[in-house]
Amino acid sequence: MAQHRRTGPDVRADHRRRGLDEESGILELTTDNVAALSIARDIAPKVELDGTLLPLESAASGLLPQVYFVKSNSGWDVLKYDDSKAFIENSNLRKRRNLQGPIDDAFTLPFVCVKGTGTPWTPEQQAWSQSVLSLFEKEFDKWLRGKVPVITDKEVTDKTIADKNLILFGDPGSNALIAKMVEDLPIQWSKDQITVNGKTYDTRDHGVALIYPNPLNPTRYVVINSGHTMHEKDFRASNSWLFPKLGDIAVIKFKQHKDGNFENETVWAELFDSNWELP
Known part of the structure; x- marks a missing residue:
C-alpha cells in the first residue's frame, strides 16, 4: 500500500489515493487542493500524479528517502536533490505539516x-x-x-x-x-x-x-x-x-x-x- 505524506501548505488539502497499478507497477494518485507532497521512493519506479507520469525511484538522484513534488501552473514537478533539501529546510517559509499553525x-x-x-x-x-x-x-x-x-x-x-x-x-x-x-x-x-x-x-x-x-x-x-x-x-x-x-x-x-x-x-x-x- 502506498505510503505518502501531504506536505503542502494548505491544511484543507484532499489527497486521494488510487494505488499501484498491478500491470504497470506505476503508483497512480489523484489530488484535489494540494500544492506539494512527498512520497516514499521505494513504493514504485514511477508515479502518475493527476495524469502526469513522473520518476519516483530515481528522482533526486536516488539520495533521499522521500521524493518531493510541487504543483505549479503547468502541473506537477519533481524536485531535484538540492531543491528537495531546500524544501525540507523551508527557507521559503511555506505552511506544511507540523508548521501550519495555529x-x-x-x-x-x-x-x-x-x-x-x-x-x-x-x-x-x-x-x-x-x-x-x-x-x-x-x-x-x-x-x-x-x-x-x-x-x-x-x-x-x-x-x-x-x-x-x-x-x-x-x-x-x-x-x-x-x-x-x-x-x-x-x-x-x-x-x-x-x-x-x-x-x-x-x-x-x-x-x-x-x-x-x-x-x-x-x-x-x-x-x-x-x-x-x-x-x-x-x-x-x-x-x-x-x-x-x-x-x-x-x-x-x-x-x-x-x-x-x-x-x-x-x-x-x-x-x-x-x-x-x-x-
Whole structure:
C-alpha cells in the first residue's frame, strides 16, 4: 500500500489515493487542493500524479528517502536533490505539516518556554507576559497533569533551537531571543508601540500573541507571549471546547487590576496565509 505524506501548505488539502497499478507497477494518485507532497521512493519506479507520469525511484538522484513534488501552473514537478533539501529546510517559509499553525499547534511537539533576563522595554508589557506564562503553567499542571518546561534566554543552546519549539515571553528588551528574531517577524516592535497589519498599538496596554516559523530554525515554531489559547472554562466544559481560540496571530488588550490579575480582550486576530503572510 502506498505510503505518502501531504506536505503542502494548505491544511484543507484532499489527497486521494488510487494505488499501484498491478500491470504497470506505476503508483497512480489523484489530488484535489494540494500544492506539494512527498512520497516514499521505494513504493514504485514511477508515479502518475493527476495524469502526469513522473520518476519516483530515481528522482533526486536516488539520495533521499522521500521524493518531493510541487504543483505549479503547468502541473506537477519533481524536485531535484538540492531543491528537495531546500524544501525540507523551508527557507521559503511555506505552511506544511507540523508548521501550519495555529498557536496551539506548537504544543503538540516538544517545546520549551523561555523567560527573559534583561531589562524590559515596557514594565506593563513585562508584567502581562509573565501573567500569561504563569497562567499557562497553572492550567497545564491542573488540566494536563504536567509541568511546563521553562528556562531563561541565557540557557537556550543551539540544540534547544534545533530540537524544540520556542515559546518566548517578554519583549525585545527583556528577552534576548525576541530581540534576535523581531526583525524577521511580521510585526514592528518598538519601546512604545507594536504595529500589526498596518495598525499601531500602545505597548503599555496591548500585547501580541503569535506563532511563526522560528527565524533561527524555520523547521520549528516560535511563539510569542502565548500558552494554550483555551483556558479553564473550556477544560471544565467538555473536550468539544478544546480548540484553538486565537488563530496564528492576535492583538490582546490587557488591564491589570489592583489584585494583580489581568483582564484580557482580543481586539484583533487572524490566520496567516500559506506563505505565512497576512491576507
